[in-house]
Amino acid sequence: MKRFALAIAFTLACGGAEAADPFAQTRLEWNRPQKPFHVIGNIYYVGAAGVSAFLITTPQGHIVTDGALPESAAMIEANIKALGFKLSDVKILLNSHAHFDHSGSLARLKKDTGAKLHASAADTPILESGHITFGPAANADSVPVKVDHVVAHGGTVSLGGVTLTAHVTSGHTPGCTTWTMNLRDGNAARKVMFFCSISVAGNPLVGNKQFPGIVQAYRASFARLKTMQADIFLAPHGAQFGMAEKLAKMKPGAPNPFIDPGELPRFVATAEKDFDAELARQKAGAPPKI
Template sequence: MKRLVLALGLLACASAAQAQMPASWTAPTEPFQIADNLYYVGTEGISVFLITTPQGHILIDGAMPTSAKPIEASIAKLGFKLSDVKVLLNTHAHFDHTGGLAELKADTGAQFAASAGDRQALESGKYIGSEDVEAFDFAPVKVDRVLNDGDTVTLGGATLTAHVTPGHTAGCTTWTFPVTIKGEAHQAVLYCSTSVAANRLASKAKGPQYPGIVADYEKTFQRLRSLNGDVFLAPHAEQFGLVEKRARLAAGGPNPFIDPSALQKTVAASEQAFRQALAKQQKAAK
């Protein structure tokens, strides 16, 4: 009965949320290996990553409200057991990255760890500051472990570090972790996001999306400029050139996901877009 109620809730959220979303966000795609124990199991347009270990696996993000079953199918297609997923993580509490988490948690029995700043959104299933917009809703998911900046998650020899980079959401979390590619050690960085998206930075009528959001963006840009990583990953496929890199990887040669300059290029472009959006919203607010 609980599973039926959960499924009905997911469908209700999905019907509204997916109405005007890009088709690629829900389109299934073949899973593939990026590094020795790092796999892509997301949809065509929204990333979900699987980190495998001898003691169980870590799954990062849940994509859209209807994406749980395709994610589970991708895990199985790679030859891994769903029951071996022991930890669920999240980059940020927006429906297009958390929509499948409640179902994935129920199906795997995994423990869910997420930032303190996003806990309210995750457990309410709401876009904080836009709680009245039903299209942003997703199935609530209970946080089993609350993470703060600098906390680590360890399983089977794999250790991920949480870097809280707020703005896009109050608890937006960028993850770093070591990976091995062809016998060489690399540092992966899963960038949370710094886009403005639907956020209000300045609004005379409603106020900001949440108190202190502009200051959070400013601190996050500064923080990300000091972060290092040469395997760049992101929540949306277009944010890290997934389609092109995947094709190049399949063709052989150097692993295209190794790109030491990608993070800083992305952050610089996003900061410029943020300043333009802030100026536009501030002008409108006057």
């Protein structure tokens, strides 16, 4: 009873139950159900409304990229099955970056499918511990997951005629990884990008002892992304690639709204401007803006 009273006092002192998880409300919004859908070619969306997971199918098994939130696992699995695919045919798991909202379901997906996880060297310790040491996500651990294969920048992962290439676009996390693949869409050859993220999102840019080279990492990633092309730009949050708006425009016979070669350069230009503004704020002594 005394312990119970103490717990109540602690909860009140800390500002209520929400204080336990600073993302509690956001997680509910991100994890709203999303009907799975065909994006283009052999790519399907199987994530929640606000956090992405993509299924890439091949005749020799499938690839899932990103694990959304820990609480998204059942939805991702149900979405894969609803499209008519078997969980046991998922052979490879990939990750954009080791934040709880994109790696959360990987451990469960790995267990339920038997797939192998491929990830970058710099994000591997974060995936395996479930904990990142800086930024707002330091207060929201993920579910630890064992990485089976470490992929270097420029490294590839292949299955059933599909090859994904890893491009380390460090900054948002140390090993943030943008994956690309080529796609045949009718007679057209298309470049697909599963973008990592390049937002500051509350990361300390000044005096970050856990990631001292963070500013140079962001700069190098902006430079790298400016050399890249994507006909289809897909990202870890639907809001980053206009998912809902594009989905509403999907009509039989109409051009696929997910094809937009101008989207990547527009996105990167805006993100770099935001980065410069946030760096200037933090250099002037302001705390990181979430």
